[in-house]
Amino acid sequence: MALRSGLSLLRYISLRTSSRVLSTHINPEINQNGEKTAEFPGAKAPYVTEMKFLNENSYESIPIYRVLDNNGDVILANEEPTLDKETLLNMYKSMVQLNQMDKILYESQRQGRISFYMTNYGEEGMHVGSAAALSPQDLIFAQYREVGVLLYRGMTITELINQCYGNHEDPGKGRHMPVHYGSKQLNVVTISSPLATQMPQAVGAAYAFKRTPDNDRCVICYFGEGAASEGDAFAAFNFAATLDCPVILFCRNNGYAISTPSSEQYRGDGIAARGPSMGLHTIRVDGTDALAVYNAVARARELAVKNKPVLIEAMSYRVGHHSTSDDSTAYRSLEEIQKWTSDENPVQKLRLYLERKGLWNEESEKSLIKESRDFVVRTMQDAEKKKKPHWKEMFEDVYYDMPLKLQKQMHEMEDHLRKYEEHYPMENYEKE
Numbered sequence: 001m002a003l004r005s006g007l008s009l010l011r012y013i014s015l016r017t018s019s020r021v022l023s024t025h026i027n028p029e030i031n032q033n034g035e036k037t038a039e040f041p042g043a044k045a046p047y048v049t050e051m052k053f054l055n056e057n058s059y060e061s062i063p064i065y066r067v068l069d070n071n072g073d074v075i076l077a078n079e080e081p082t083l084d085k086e087t088l089l090n091m092y093k094s095m096v097q098l099n100q101m102d103k104i105l106y107e108s109q110r111q112g113r114i115s116f117y118m119t120n121y122g123e124e125g126m127h128v129g130s131a132a133a134l135s136p137q138d139l140i141f142a143q144y145r146e147v148g149v150l151l152y153r154g155m156t157i158t159e160l161i162n163q164c165y166g167n168h169e170d171p172g173k174g175r176h177m178p179v180h181y182g183s184k185q186l187n188v189v190t191i192s193s194p195l196a197t198q199m200p201q202a203v204g205a206a207y208a209f210k211r212t213p214d215n216d217r218c219v220i221c222y223f224g225e226g227a228a229s230e231g232d233a234f235a236a237f238n239f240a241a242t243l244d245c246p247v248i249l250f251c252r253n254n255g256y257a258i259s260t261p262s263s264e265q266y267r268g269d270g271i272a273a274r275g276p277s278m279g280l281h282t283i284r285v286d287g288t289d290a291l292a293v294y295n296a297v298a299r300a301r302e303l304a305v306k307n308k309p310v311l312i313e314a315m316s317y318r319v320g321h322h323s324t325s326d327d328s329t330a331y332r333s334l335e336e337i338q339k340w341t342s343d344e345n346p347v348q349k350l351r352l353y354l355e356r357k358g359l360w361n362e363e364s365e366k367s368l369i370k371e372s373r374d375f376v377v378r379t380m381q382d383a384e385k386k387k388k389p390h391w392k393e394m395f396e397d398v399y400y401d402m403p404l405k406l407q408k409q410m411h412e413m414e415d416h417l418r419k420y421e422e423h424y425p426m427e428n429y430e431k432e
């Protein structure tokens, strides 16, 4: 009798509190009648006689891990990662270069020099923190707003700008819109615009790694909280978990999917809540804190290479407009933007941390900004002068043998260009 009432008290507590309590306080073998836990093929769980629907309030919110406070102070000394000076400075320099590149390329779109651009403001901490924790061999699948990851990995500003200008040095040969970067050498899969396409692809690549003998690589897949509403996201989560893939699914939750705020994008406790429910190791982290992101990804990497897939939800704020096709003041207040620019600025936080450690000062800041800005401006001017790829490139590289239909279109184009030669600035294009 005593045993029975003790068990029902535990059952009561477990239903009133979090799922974590549920798993620790109830003997999983026995239900409240002293019987064995149900063992359906689809669920092994205790029986209960009290009918209760669970909802988002049945669980505590998943906490947000951080290392630094808003002043750049380490909150708990033993959480401070042991990063050498060079790594810390590389992280910070990538952030500053990214800011300068964003500023100038955004303006260059406004001046009609490129067709489109997307800035990364507010998300720099997630970029450099995650990139620094990966091995250069790890394969990156990005969405589009992760340029700091690419810079830290080693993609040069020259390569990035050549892509945006679609000149003949762009590895994509001018076929993509700006910001669709990729690099075979640096293990960065080319970005594609349809949201979430990269997610099942990343999990598939991770599965291929798993099947490779002596694999010590993992895949990291970045995606926005908006993209997480796509069916492909669920397919990716489920394949990652059920096939035990060496993958880190990294959600950048920046609060918006263009004009849709996250409050309208999903219900429940964000993207992280989906992780444990789908069998993924999960953590929610302060994405404005580069050191917290570093720690989370370093640990996630250790798990992933042992074929334990991980979901990370990094919380931040998209400070800039969605893209050059958007004006975000139409759907959010200037005060809201200001709050995230000043108090929760990831670049500022890391800078304060470096200053406290004696690794940075006002002078180094000024010279880095000037150096980065000048380099971006010069590179942009050079990129603009470079020739565009030969027009025939647009018909090539898809089929090994060009189908007749395409061959016909190519010949029609050739005739057209010959006939109306004076209307096309062919001198700006590469010769065959």
Ligand SMILES: Cc1ncc(C[n+]2csc(CCOP(=O)(O)OP(=O)(O)O)c2C)c(N)n1
Binding pocket: 145, 193, 194, 195, 223, 224, 225, 226, 227, 228, 252, 254, 256, 257, 258, 318, 322
């Ligand atoms: C399948 C698909 N639907 C819609 C779009 C248009 N679109 C481009 S970006 C975007 C918002 C994505 O938001 P999120 O994933 O949160 O990334 P963020 O822009 O915030 O970095 C939308 C709806 C698209 N590119 N692909």
Ligand SMILES: [Mg+2]
Binding pocket: 224, 225, 226, 252, 253, 254, 255, 256, 257, 258, 318
């Ligand atoms: Mg978003």
